[in-house]
Amino acid sequence: MADLTPCEAHWVKIVEELRDNPAIRDARATLSDPGSTLGDAPTAFAELAGRGELDKSLHEHYLRFAELGCQWSAAEPHSVHGEFWLGNISRALPPLDVEWEVFPGGGRPAPPSSSELRVIDDGPYTGTGFFVALRLQPGVPNPELWYCDGSSDLWLLDLDFLGYFEVLGLTKGAFGWQHLFTDAPLTSEEFGGKVRRLRNMLESLPEIFPDHDYEPLRARLAERLR
Structure with a gap:
């Protein structure tokens, strides 16, 4: 494999943590050789931003x-499962153009149009329909991130671009972790299954990956359930 940047080496290690861990079964990894044909970071982010400019x-x-x-x-x-898939940012595409559910009363921000979004993480193997996308807006150098959990809802994440990948690396893409950072009503009966999945994740991951600190995520879930 070509010489890796620190960021690339970090993600190769995350894939290896999953692939080589005896507590993980059925790890289906995809890891292409980094290529020079995809350009450098300034070029890739400029292609992504189009006429705009990203920080x-x-x-x-x-x-x-x-x-x-x-x-x-x-x-x-x-009993925890997950998936993440990251491509080159210059090739990020909009999600399918669907009609996102709009909640009346102004309690939640209106979802953006699909044309403003570029998918940066999703699950092509399991096909659950989840994705995370950044939102391209003129004059907004630090883009919002939006999460679809496979339903017709689109949730604004309380994470920035770099923060998202930091937590993704910690959770290894365990399904539904993003709801720790949405304003979804986790105390409602409707989200009972998702809360059980979050609790299970935060019980299992510290045992599977004891060298990582999951206490901040546990504290965040406790706060969200108050």
Whole structure:
């Protein structure tokens, strides 16, 4: 494999943590060789932004991989599953053009149009329909991130671009972790299943990956459930 940047080496290590961990079964990893044909970070982010301009701090998370990801399931007694898929940012595309659910009363921000979004993480192997996309807006150098959990809802994330990938690396893409950072009503009966999944994730991951600190995520879930 070509010489890797620190960011690229970090993500290769995350894939290896899943692929080589005896507590993980069925780890289906995708890891292409980083290619020079995809250009450098300034060029890629300029292509993404089009006529706009994105903050240069975003360049810290730039991957030359055409594709990098892993779909995985934990072995018993754990019951946690996940997937992430990251491509080169210059090739990020809008999601399918669907009509997102709009909540009346102004309690939540109106969802953007699909044409403003560029998908930066999704799950092509499991096909659950989840994705995370950044929102391109004129004059907004630090883009919003929006999360679709596979339903017709689109949720604004309380994470910026770099923060998203930091938590993604920690959770390894365990399904539904993003709801720790949405304003979804987790105390409602409707979200009971998602809360059980979050609790299970935060019980299982510290045992599977004991070298990582999950206490901040546990504290965040506790706060969200108050």
